[in-house]
Amino acid sequence: MSTFNKYIWETHGVHAGTENDHVKHGVDELEAVIEKAISLHHPSISFIIHTPRLTNFRYDTERDTDIKFIRGNSAYLNYPKRIKQLQAVYADRINIKYGIELEWMGNEIGLQWNRSQLIQAEEVDFVVGSVHFSREGIPYDGSKEEAQRLLQLRGSLEAYWLGYLDEVIEMIECSGDMFQVVGHLDLPKLNVPVPKDILQFENAASPLADKMRWLLELISIHNLALDVNLAGLKKGCGIYPAENILRRAKQLHISIAIGTDAHHIDHYAYAYQEGMQYVLECGYKQYVSFSKLIPETRTIFNNHQLKLKYSLLNKAIELLNQRMPPEKRRVIPELAFGNAFHEFLDIYPNATRLGAYNAIRIRKEDKSITFGNEIPQPENLQLEGLFSKHLDRPGVLSMLFNTLASERINIETAFLKSNNDGTATHQ
Ligand SMILES: [Zn+2]
Ligand SMILES: [Zn+2]
Numbered sequence: 001m002s003t004f005n006k007y008i009w010e011t012h013g014v015h016a017g018t019e020n021d022h023v024k025h026g027v028d029e030l031e032a033v034i035e036k037a038i039s040l041h042h043p044s045i046s047f048i049i050h051t052p053r054l055t056n057f058r059y060d061t062e063r064d065t066d067i068k069f070i071r072g073n074s075a076y077l078n079y080p081k082r083i084k085q086l087q088a089v090y091a092d093r094i095n096i097k098y099g100i101e102l103e104w105m106g107n108e109i110g111l112q113w114n115r116s117q118l119i120q121a122e123e124v125d126f127v128v129g130s131v132h133f134s135r136e137g138i139p140y141d142g143s144k145e146e147a148q149r150l151l152q153l154r155g156s157l158e159a160y161w162l163g164y165l166d167e168v169i170e171m172i173e174c175s176g177d178m179f180q181v182v183g184h185l186d187l188p189k190l191n192v193p194v195p196k197d198i199l200q201f202e203n204a205a206s207p208l209a210d211k212m213r214w215l216l217e218l219i220s221i222h223n224l225a226l227d228v229n230l231a232g233l234k235k236g237c238g239i240y241p242a243e244n245i246l247r248r249a250k251q252l253h254i255s256i257a258i259g260t261d262a263h264h265i266d267h268y269a270y271a272y273q274e275g276m277q278y279v280l281e282c283g284y285k286q287y288v289s290f291s292k293l294i295p296e297t298r299t300i301f302n303n304h305q306l307k308l309k310y311s312l313l314n315k316a317i318e319l320l321n322q323r324m325p326p327e328k329r330r331v332i333p334e335l336a337f338g339n340a341f342h343e344f345l346d347i348y349p350n351a352t353r354l355g356a357y358n359a360i361r362i363r364k365e366d367k368s369i370t371f372g373n374e375i376p377q378p379e380n381l382q383l384e385g386l387f388s389k390h391l392d393r394p395g396v397l398s399m400l401f402n403t404l405a406s407e408r409i410n411i412e413t414a415f416l417k418s419n420n421d422g423t424a425t426h427q
Contacts, residue, residue: 002301004276007269009289009298011099011181012128012227012259013046014268016082018075025050026263030082033265034090040269044095046259046289048128049079051103051117054110057133059142080122097291099126102179104171106135111174118178126257126290128227129175130183131167140164140188147191157195158208164188165211169218176222180290181257184229184240185215194242202248216245220252223332225288225295228279230271231261239278246282253349255288255295276300286310286347294321294329309341316362316371319401323367336361338372369411392424 017028027033030047037045052073083098090096100121102114118127133139138150154160168182186194197204201212219226226249229240241249249256256279260270279287280300288295296314299306321329337344338354345351354361359372390396401411418424 002303004273004300005302006272007040007042008258008272008275008287009044009296010046010259011048011126011225011257011289012101012183012229012261013048013097014260014262015101016047016049016075016079016098027265029265030086033268034086034094034096036265036268038090038094042094042269044097046125047083047096047098048101048259048261049076049098050101051114051121052076053103053133054105054113056137057103057105057139058137059139060146061142076117077120080120080124097125097289099124099128099290101128101130101183102175103133104129104131104167104175105133107170107174114175114178123292125292126181127179127293128181128183129171129179129224131164131171131187134163135167141190144191147188151192157192158197160192161188161195161198162208162211165208165215169211169215172215172218172222172224176218176224179224180293180295181225181227182219183227184232184261185226185245186241189240189242190232190235190237199242199244202244212245213248216248216252216254219249220254225255225257228256228258228275228287229261230259230275231263231267233271233274234267239275243278243282246279246284250283255286255297256284257289258287291318294318306343309344312371313341313344313360315397316360316369319398320362320364320367320369322398322402323405324364328364331364334363336363387425389419389423389425392418392422396424 014033015026016030017026026049034045079098079100083096087096100117102117104110105113121127132141134150136150136153138146138153140147140150151157151160154163164187168185172182186198188194195208197206197208198212201209203209226241226246228246232238232240246256258275258279260267260272260275262268262270285301286297286299288297290296294317296317297310299310317333320333324331335344335348335351336354337348337351338357338359340358341354341360344360345353357372359370361368361370388400390400404411
C-alpha cells in the first residue's frame with residue numbers, strides 16, 4: 001500500500017496580502033510563511049494574488065470604503081517585484097513559485113481590464129481563472145445575506161446556479177487562453193444548497209445538468225486544469241469541486257491542480273493528506289503544478305522511483321518546450337514510453353510504446369526529444385555524440401541544450417548520469 005507524499009506542489013496556494021491597502025486580505029508576512037515552509041522541509045512554496053476589481057464588483061464589507069480599485073492595486077503592481085526579491089533571498093533554501101487569480105467580470109470592459117492585469121503580472125508561473133462575482137455585481141462567496149439577495153434577484157436556486165455556470169462558461173469561451181486553471185468550480189455551494197440536478201448531473205435531464213456536463217467538456221477541450229481547492233474543508237462546504245464532478249473530470253482526462261487557497265499563515269499546508277486521499281478516491285493518482293505556465297505532472301504517492309520518473313518526464317517536456325514558440329507550449333505533446341516507464345502508459349491513454357528501450361519520447365510537430373535514465377549497454381556499443389561533465393543542478397542541462405541549439409545542433413537523445421558528488425555526466 002503506497003503512502004502519500006507529505007507535500008503538495010500547490011497551485012492555488014497562499015494568498016499574498018494587500019499590505020497597505022484599505023481592505024485587508026491574505027497574508028502580508030510572506031517571509032514568515034516561507035520560513036514555515038522551510039522549517040517543514042518543503043521543497044517549494046506557491047503564492048497567488050487576486051487581480052484588482054472594477055468598482056462595481058464589491059463585497060458588502062468593501063462598500064464603506066471609497067477607494068477606486070478594490071483590493072490591493074498597489075500590492076498587485078508590486079507583487080512580481082516583491083516575489084523576485086524573495087526568490088533571490090531564499091534561492092538556496094526553497095523554490096518560490098507565484099501566480100495570479102484572474103477575476104472574471106464579464107466579457108466587455110472586464111475582459112479588457114483583465115488583459116491589462118495580465119500584462120502587469122510578469123513571468124508568473126500560473127494563472128487561475130475564477131468567477132467570484134455574478135454579472136449583477138453580487139458575490140457568490142461573500143456573506144449569506146449577499147447570496148440571499150442574488151437568489152431573490154434570480155428567482156430560484158436553479159436560476160442562481162444556471163447564472164453561475166453561464167458565467168464560468170463565458171469566462172472559458174472568452175478568455176480560456178489567458179489562464180491554465182479553473183478556480184473552485186462549484187463555489188456557490190459555500191452559501192446556497194446544491195440542486196439535485198447538479199448532485200446527479202451525470203444522468204439528469206435538465207438544463208442545469210446539461211450545462212454542468214457541457215462546462216466540463218469545455219474545460220477538457222480547452223486543455224485547462226481544475227483547481228482542487230482544499231479551502232472548502234475549512235469553510236464547511238467540502239473540497240471544491242464535489243466528488244461527482246471530479247470523477248467526471250477524470251473520465252474526460254482533465255488534469256487537476258491542488259491548493260489550500262490559504263489566507264492565513266495557520267492554514268498553510270492544511271489538509272494535504274486529506275486532499276490526496278480525496279483525489280485518489282475520485283480516480284486521480286497524479287496532479288499538475290506549473291512553472292512559467294507549463295504544467296509539470298506529479299505523483300500523489302511517496303514513491304521515490306516514480307518521482308524520479310516524473311521529474312524526467314517534466315524535464316523532457318520543459319526542454320522540448322524551450323524549443324517551441326510560446327503559443328505552442330501549451331499544446332499537449334505526443335508521448336511514447338519504453339520498458340521502465342510502463343506505468344505511464346496507463347496514465348496517458350494516447351501514449352504509444354517504445355518497446356524494451358528504457359526511455360521517454362516527447363514529440364510536438366517536427367521536434368522531439370528522447371530521455372532515458374540509463375545508458376544502454378548493448379555489445380559493441382558505438383555512441384556518437386558529445387560528452388560533458390557538469391554541475392548536477394536544475395537548469396544546467398537546459399543551458400547546454402540551448403547553447404547547442406543556437407549552433408543548430410539538435411539533440412535527439414541525451415544520457416544524463418548523476419555521479420552523486422554534485423556533478424553529472426551527460427552524453
Ligand atoms: Zn477564489
Ligand atoms: Zn483564492
